[in-house]
Amino acid sequence: MNESHILENTHKFVKQTLENAEAGHDYWHILRVLNNAEIIAQKEGGDLFTIRLGALLHDIADAKFHNGDESIGPKMARDFLIKQGVKQEIINEVVNIIKYISFKNSLDGNQNYGKALAIVQDADRLDAIGAIGIGRAFVYGGHKGNLMYNPHLKPVEKLDKTNYKKGKTPTINHFYEKLFKLKDMMNTQTGKQMAKERHDFMKLFVKQFYDEWGNVK
Numbered sequence: 001m002n003e004s005h006i007l008e009n010t011h012k013f014v015k016q017t018l019e020n021a022e023a024g025h026d027y028w029h030i031l032r033v034l035n036n037a038e039i040i041a042q043k044e045g046g047d048l049f050t051i052r053l054g055a056l057l058h059d060i061a062d063a064k065f066h067n068g069d070e071s072i073g074p075k076m077a078r079d080f081l082i083k084q085g086v087k088q089e090i091i092n093e094v095v096n097i098i099k100y101i102s103f104k105n106s107l108d109g110n111q112n113y114g115k116a117l118a119i120v121q122d123a124d125r126l127d128a129i130g131a132i133g134i135g136r137a138f139v140y141g142g143h144k145g146n147l148m149y150n151p152h153l154k155p156v157e158k159l160d161k162t163n164y165k166k167g168k169t170p171t172i173n174h175f176y177e178k179l180f181k182l183k184d185m186m187n188t189q190t191g192k193q194m195a196k197e198r199h200d201f202m203k204l205f206v207k208q209f210y211d212e213w214g215n216v217k
């Protein structure tokens with residue numbers, strides 16, 4: 001099978017698998033990440049086929065929605081790519097992307113970076129910040145039944161992986177615990193540039209939020 005045929009099949013597979021995913025993590029998220037990854041790769045280079053497969057498959061089975069099991073996503077992707085006849089070497093790199101892309105795994109500090117991972121991770125992080133990031137954070141908070149904000153609950157300064165996974169924090173706190181940090185965690189120069197505008201927009205949003213909240217305690 002040629003590369004464009006494999007990519008087409010991957011689109012179909014991901015669309016089907018994520019059919020019932022919540023709005024922050026659905027097929028549209030995948031398409032936005034793919035688009036960001038292509039933009040970054042245009043400037044930074046890297047193997048486009050690997051990058052596209054990694055972007056398409058990176059959230060195929062989020063551990064959050066599989067009782068914390070982090071081995072399901074990589075396994076589903078590997079099985080699928082073997083069936084598509086993808087070369088072993090590329091499969092390994094794509095599986096590596098899926099394993100190490102997430103914020104919570106980066107909290108462990110055990111990343112194994114190739115260029116494709118660096119680019120897809122930047123692309124995924126860009127979709128967590130800016131106007132879209134704000135939208136996704138509130139969708140996630142609503143899904144979990146979290147508050148938007150509680151002036152008595154301060155953000156947890158240093159979040160470890162267990163704390164992060166609980167995800168019970170008010171959504172405004174999540175900006176301090178994760179979203180404002182992402183700009184400085186970007187891997188590529190292009191990713192850094194793209195993050196800046198989105199970061200500044202979130203800052204403005206949170207400032208306006210506090211202004212409107214006023215002194216209510």
Ligand code: ADP
Pocket residue numbers: 024025062064101102103104105127128133136137138140141167168169170171174178179
């Ligand atoms: P990652 O895949 O990088 O580990 P997640 O899957 O945890 O990221 O997050 C997916 C989306 O949900 C992101 O946009 C993230 O900002 C948002 N999110 C995660 N945890 C929370 C939270 N506690 N409150 C609000 N939004 C959250």
Ligand code: NI
Pocket residue numbers: 029033058059124
């Ligand atoms: Ni993602």
